[in-house]
Amino acid sequence: MTATWAWLVLLFPLLGSLTIGLTFKALPDRTAGLIGVAAIVAAFVCGVLALIGLQGEPSESRHVASSLWEYANVGGLKIDLGIYVDPLSIFMVLVVTGVSSLIHIYSYSYMKSDQGYHRFFSYLNFFVFSMLVLVLAGNFVMLIVGWALVGFASYALISYWYRRNTATKAGMKAFVINVIGDIGLYIAAILIFKNLGSVDYGTVFEKAPEVFSTNQWEIVAICLCLLVGAFAKSAQMPFHTWLADAMEGPTPVSSLIHAATMVTAGVYLIARCHTLFELAPTAADVAAFVGLATLLIAGTIALAVTDLKRIIAYSTMSQIGYMFVGVGIGAYSAGMFHLMTHAFFKALLFMAAGSIISAMANMQDIDKMKGFRKAMPFTAATLIIGALALSGFPGMSGWFSKDEIIDFAHFRRGMYDWMWVGMLIGALMTAIYSFRIIFRILPGPACEEAQYLIDKGHVIHGEPKNPATNEVEDTEVGYPGEEHHIAEQAGGMKFAMAILAFLSIVAGVLQIPGVDEVVTKFLEPTFENSVFAHMHPSTGEAWLGLTEGGLISIAGIAIAWLLYIKRPDLPGKFRQRFSAIHTLCVNKWYGDELVDFLVTNPVKAVGRFCNRVFERFAIDGATAGVAGLTRSAGAAVRDIQSGMLRGYALLMLFGILAIAVYFLIRSL
Amino acid sequence: MDIEWYIVLSALLFTVGFIGVLVRRNPVVVLLCLELMLSAGALSLLAFSRMLGNQDGQVFVLIVLVVAACEVVVGLGLVVAMYRRRLPLDVDEMKELKG
Numbered sequence: 001m002t003a004t005w006a007w008l009v010l011l012f013p014l015l016g017s018l019t020i021g022l023t024f025k026a027l028p029d030r031t032a033g034l035i036g037v038a039a040i041v042a043a044f045v046c047g048v049l050a051l052i053g054l055q056g057e058p059s060e061s062r063h064v065a066s067s068l069w070e071y072a073n074v075g076g077l078k079i080d081l082g083i084y085v086d087p088l089s090i091f092m093v094l095v096v097t098g099v100s101s102l103i104h105i106y107s108y109s110y111m112k113s114d115q116g117y118h119r120f121f122s123y124l125n126f127f128v129f130s131m132l133v134l135v136l137a138g139n140f141v142m143l144i145v146g147w148a149l150v151g152f153a154s155y156a157l158i159s160y161w162y163r164r165n166t167a168t169k170a171g172m173k174a175f176v177i178n179v180i181g182d183i184g185l186y187i188a189a190i191l192i193f194k195n196l197g198s199v200d201y202g203t204v205f206e207k208a209p210e211v212f213s214t215n216q217w218e219i220v221a222i223c224l225c226l227l228v229g230a231f232a233k234s235a236q237m238p239f240h241t242w243l244a245d246a247m248e249g250p251t252p253v254s255s256l257i258h259a260a261t262m263v264t265a266g267v268y269l270i271a272r273c274h275t276l277f278e279l280a281p282t283a284a285d286v287a288a289f290v291g292l293a294t295l296l297i298a299g300t301i302a303l304a305v306t307d308l309k310r311i312i313a314y315s316t317m318s319q320i321g322y323m324f325v326g327v328g329i330g331a332y333s334a335g336m337f338h339l340m341t342h343a344f345f346k347a348l349l350f351m352a353a354g355s356i357i358s359a360m361a362n363m364q365d366i367d368k369m370k371g372f373r374k375a376m377p378f379t380a381a382t383l384i385i386g387a388l389a390l391s392g393f394p395g396m397s398g399w400f401s402k403d404e405i406i407d408f409a410h411f412r413r414g415m416y417d418w419m420w421v422g423m424l425i426g427a428l429m430t431a432i433y434s435f436r437i438i439f440r441i442l443p444g445p446a447c448e449e450a451q452y453l454i455d456k457g458h459v460i461h462g463e464p465k466n467p468a469t470n471e472v473e474d475t476e477v478g479y480p481g482e483e484h485h486i487a488e489q490a491g492g493m494k495f496a497m498a499i500l501a502f503l504s505i506v507a508g509v510l511q512i513p514g515v516d517e518v519v520t521k522f523l524e525p526t527f528e529n530s531v532f533a534h535m536h537p538s539t540g541e542a543w544l545g546l547t548e549g550g551l552i553s554i555a556g557i558a559i560a561w562l563l564y565i566k567r568p569d570l571p572g573k574f575r576q577r578f579s580a581i582h583t584l585c586v587n588k589w590y591g592d593e594l595v596d597f598l599v600t601n602p603v604k605a606v607g608r609f610c611n612r613v614f615e616r617f618a619i620d621g622a623t624a625g626v627a628g629l630t631r632s633a634g635a636a637v638r639d640i641q642s643g644m645l646r647g648y649a650l651l652m653l654f655g656i657l658a659i660a661v662y663f664l665i666r667s668l
Numbered sequence: 669m670d671i672e673w674y675i676v677l678s679a680l681l682f683t684v685g686f687i688g689v690l691v692r693r694n695p696v697v698v699l700l701c702l703e704l705m706l707s708a709g710a711l712s713l714l715a716f717s718r719m720l721g722n723q724d725g726q727v728f729v730l731i732v733l734v735v736a737a738c739e740v741v742v743g744l745g746l747v748v749a750m751y752r753r754r755l756p757l758d759v760d761e762m763k764e765l766k767g
Contacts, residue, residue, distance in 0.1 A: 642763060643762075643763030643764060644760060644763050645698075645759045645760075645762070645763070646689070646690050646691075646693075646759065646760070649686075649689050649690055650690060653686065653690075
């Protein structure tokens with residue numbers, strides 16, 4: 001029964017996407033949005049029913065593998081079109097469908113005046129379907145299928161406003177980097193099949209400990225290849241450059257795909273393959289250290305850039321860095337718990353940002369925003385709740401989840417203490433940049449757009465411009481529509497944001513150390529054979545960690561208050577004093593330039609070299625040679641074609657005579 | 669009568685026709701000469717048919733005659749078309765066709 005519900009979870013979003021995509025011409029006005037919302041809500045309900053079915057089983061048999069049909073059966077490779085339902089995949093299904101439902105409801109209002117409304121919902125449902133394939137996959141091949149479909153959905157939605165040059169380029173960049181990750185995953189799947197003779201999750205995880213010894217090079221290679229895929233999808237160093245550019249997509253897309261769900265796929269992958277990573281502790285440490293580096297670097301960038309959505313995007317990278325550290329050092333349930341709370345408050349932050357960007361007529365620069373507290377009280381409140389949860393303010397959901405990861409690093413001692421220190425610094429930066437947003441755009445005298453909203457009661461309609469390049473653009477299909485919608489005036493947006501705000505505040509009660517620890521207990525069947533599953537900091541240590549985290553968060557907020565409210569001249573002075581560091585951060589640590597230098601330019605140089613040498617010389621030479629030969633041969637015999645009928649007749653006579661003479665001589 | 673006489677007559681007719689094709693420039697005459705060559709061929713076919721005593725050659729001749737008639741239709745059609753366009757009735761003048 002559980003498996004049936006899980007299949008239905010997959011079915012509804014696919015049906016929704018196809019229905020909208022194929023019948024959009026016949027659909028009246030806003031039906032596409034309703035169908036989209038209904039499909040995802042239905043998937044969520046099925047997810048809950050699957051959860052109930054699964055919880056009804058005894059804890060040791062809480063996993064179901066189900067297969068619709070055989071996908072391929074060649075040369076010992078047997079691939080089923082199968083799903084694997086266990087607490088981990090159900091956890092992901094609930095997070096994905098739950099947050100997606102809310103974001104669909106939000107989009108129903110937010111995208112109202114966009115000319116591509118149907119296309120948007122068709123893509124969005126397709127994304128949810130792909131993501132569900134990814135998390136429910138029963139073997140590595142289905143995982144790759146979901147992985148690639150998700151990459152495509154992300155590409156389609158980043159480039160959703162396809163007549164914006166910046167958007168199409170950002171889409172391509174995301175797609176190319178994701179495909180590099182896909183290749184890592186392919187190689188990993190091939191290596192797994194070569195060494196274990198199967199790609200099925202159940203068989204692989206069962207046989208791996210028998211076949212491999214700890215840190216044997218094959219298993220390390222497999223895990224590193226898996227990590228390439230995980231890093232690319234989750235925007236970790238050095239594959240992080242695409243995520244900030246992905247903010248060219250509509251804000252609900254940033255909220256759903258590039259914050260709450262898709263970018264956490266890498267975390268899910270590591271948690272899913274924890275058996276393999278525990279056999280290759282080196283690879284697990286690589287994951288943790290890359291996560292640490294990403295969270296620190298992304299934090300510094302978020303402190304420097306001024307584009308509202310990009311600040312939140314870098315904060316996403318940084319938070320996913322925490323999750324990578326979590327699943328890398330063995331704090332699986334803490335990592336997954338942080339994934340969930342992060343999905344809530346980051347989706348909320350993006351929704352609030354989308355509302356503010358609407359009010360600013362698509363401008364995204366926080367230098368231009370001021371005084372939105374009075375103009376948009378509801379959005380301001382949700383923004384503050386999101387920022388509090390993000391910075392780990394005591395009592396909020398982020399406080400419980402993030403500090404659990406930090407605490408576990410400290411608990412493992414040794415070199416992990418360095419991670420502990422790094423993550424605490426990261427937490428301080430998180431608090432500062434979250435409240436940098438709050439303190440810069442909410443208080444103070446209202447800016448022009450906010451004042452307009454207060455005076456006139458509706459959103460200013462500025463000239464439609466591309467916020468990245470300031471190019472004026474028309475408002476037909478492929479551009480954002482002329483009208484904008486803010487949460488204060490759109491019921492759907494308000495509803496979704498209110499629920500997420502509520503969850504951001506209270507989701508922490510699921511996992512209070514020493515009290516309930518619902519998430520850990522729920523995920524236990526998945527991680528029960530893990531060596532880390534039964535290692536816990538004691539309740540006292542956990543609370544000590546939480547206190548530390550809470551203090552750091554309050555300190556960070558205080559620093560932000562000092563910098564942006566009390567002494568607003570200080571940031572400018574810092575910028576002048578440390579202009580080199582500031583330039584480094586504003587330019588995103590030159591990540592793009594580094595990729596250009598290391599990959600793009602060498603490849604281009606090789607291309608130019610091949611163009612000059614092979615193409616000009618070998619290929620052009622060969623074709624020109626053949627053409628010249630034909631031409632000169634033609635010139636040589638052209639004169640025979642005189643057009644003189646009588647000449648032809650004479651030639652024919654000689655020819656026939658010659659043949660006749662030849663045969664006569666032969667017959668003699 | 670010996671078969672040689674028929675063959676010699678056929679060869680003579682063929683040569684006359686072929687020389688006509690080579691030396692005359694009027695397309696009508698060229699067509700006439702072509703017909704002469706075909707008839708020469710037909711004559712030798714008939715002669716051999718009589719000599720061997722079976723009818724295959726005769727059947728061939730009938731086919732050749734039909735083909736010849738068709739060819740004349742096409743050829744004369746071309747001549748009429750040339751005449752209608754007031755083109756010179758001279759095969760050498762038509763060499764632009766590069767036939």
